[in-house]
Amino acid sequence: MACREVTRRRAGNFYWGLRLTPEPWRSAMFAIYAWMRAADDLVDGKECSNSTDLAPGVVAAIEAFRRATRDAVAGNASTEVPLWRALAAVAREYPLDIRDFDEMLDGQLSDLTPRSLQSWAEVDRYCHQVASTVGCACIRIFGFSDPSAIALAEARGVAFQLTNIVRDIREDYARGRVYLPEEELRREGLSAAELCRWQRPEQCAALIERVIARAREQFEISAPLDSMVDRECRPTLWALTRIYRELLERIARDPSQIARGRISLPIHRKLLIALRARSRGAQA
Numbered sequence: 001m002a003c004r005e006v007t008r009r010r011a012g013n014f015y016w017g018l019r020l021t022p023e024p025w026r027s028a029m030f031a032i033y034a035w036m037r038a039a040d041d042l043v044d045g046k047e048c049s050n051s052t053d054l055a056p057g058v059v060a061a062i063e064a065f066r067r068a069t070r071d072a073v074a075g076n077a078s079t080e081v082p083l084w085r086a087l088a089a090v091a092r093e094y095p096l097d098i099r100d101f102d103e104m105l106d107g108q109l110s111d112l113t114p115r116s117l118q119s120w121a122e123v124d125r126y127c128h129q130v131a132s133t134v135g136c137a138c139i140r141i142f143g144f145s146d147p148s149a150i151a152l153a154e155a156r157g158v159a160f161q162l163t164n165i166v167r168d169i170r171e172d173y174a175r176g177r178v179y180l181p182e183e184e185l186r187r188e189g190l191s192a193a194e195l196c197r198w199q200r201p202e203q204c205a206a207l208i209e210r211v212i213a214r215a216r217e218q219f220e221i222s223a224p225l226d227s228m229v230d231r232e233c234r235p236t237l238w239a240l241t242r243i244y245r246e247l248l249e250r251i252a253r254d255p256s257q258i259a260r261g262r263i264s265l266p267i268h269r270k271l272l273i274a275l276r277a278r279s280r281g282a283q284a
Contacts, residue, residue: 002082003027003034010037017240020277022232028094028141029236031086036104036134038083039065043108058112066105073098094141100133107133111177118182120214123165124158126179131164132157142237143230152225156241159218163248166211169258170196184210198259208255215248239277243270 004027018029042062068084071077073096077088090096107129117123135157139149165172165179169192172179178192185192188203198204219241229237247265250257257263 003030003086006030006034006037017236017243017274017277020239020274021236024093025141025233025236027086028090029138031083031090032134032137032141034083035069035087035101039104039108043111059109062105062109066102069101069105070098073101090141096137096140100137100140103129104133116178116182117180120181120183123162123179123181127158127161127165128154131161135160138237139225139229142233144228146228149225149228152222152228155218156222156225159215159222159248160244162211162215162218163244163251166208166215166251166255166258167247167263171262180207180211196259198256201256204259205255208258209252212248212252212255219245219248235277235280238280239273242273242277246273 018026018033021029042058042065068079069087072084072087073091075088075092077084079085107126110126110129117126132154135153136150139153169180173192173196180192180195184207185195188200188207190200190203190207194200195204195207226234226238226241243265246269247263250265251263
């Protein structure tokens with residue numbers, strides 16, 4: 001119940017997909033989302049620190065959270081806190097992998113210092129930590145028979161996170177975080193500040209278009225995943241993917257939007273996607 005409420009209030013794009021998931025998968029996904037939200041909350045809103053001590057209070061909280069996570073993923077809950085009881089119950093029913101959770105927490109730790117990623121390899125690594133791990137955890141609940149689904153889920157996570165990076169450039173920069181590679185900024189002779197202000201439109205657009213192309217490539221690479229997860233959960237995956245793909249294409253039509261505010265799909269569009277996903281599931 002508590003995890004469902006967290007999901008209802010805070011899931012945003014994910015809520016529209018997760019509500020399509022039948023039980024018992026839906027409750028399991030609520031627990032996974034509640035865990036992700038709690039992990040994000042350990043860092044989100046915290047100012048980046050230039051100190052090498054990495055905000056020790058936050059680090060201690062993350063490590064305590066990691067220990068509780070390991071216990072829960074082992075199927076144990078040493079507390080009455082609903083999150084840990086729910087996650088332990090999920091771990092007893094589904095083949096969760098603690099590495100997915102550990103890597104996501106490593107990504108959270110990396111956000112405690114100002115971000116300056118130099119290359120696409122570093123960006124890909126960050127996307128894997130904070131998004132591919134989520135995709136892998138989700139399909140372990142959805143169920144799949146082809147082992148290649150794991151690699152495809154990783155690619156889908158990268159596509160989602162690149163979409164988030166483009167959408168949230170201004171918000172992240174205000175927090176001292178720049179997730180675009182420095183090599184791409186240098187290629188256009190731009191600073192992150194100039195990009196956020198869209199000061200040199202031609203160069204800004206060229207950079208963002210390359211990021212969008214990279215996200216599209218990951219969506220295409222991961223396309224076979226949609227038919228690999230168990231049939232009951234395919235509408236959820238399809239809806240989540242459609243929402244993110246449409247968000248990416250909305251940005252692509254006018255990349256300068258990212259300098260004016262946060263872009264999102266209107267609620268009515270998300271609802272239509274959810275209805276279409278439900279219809280596709282009924283016809284499968």
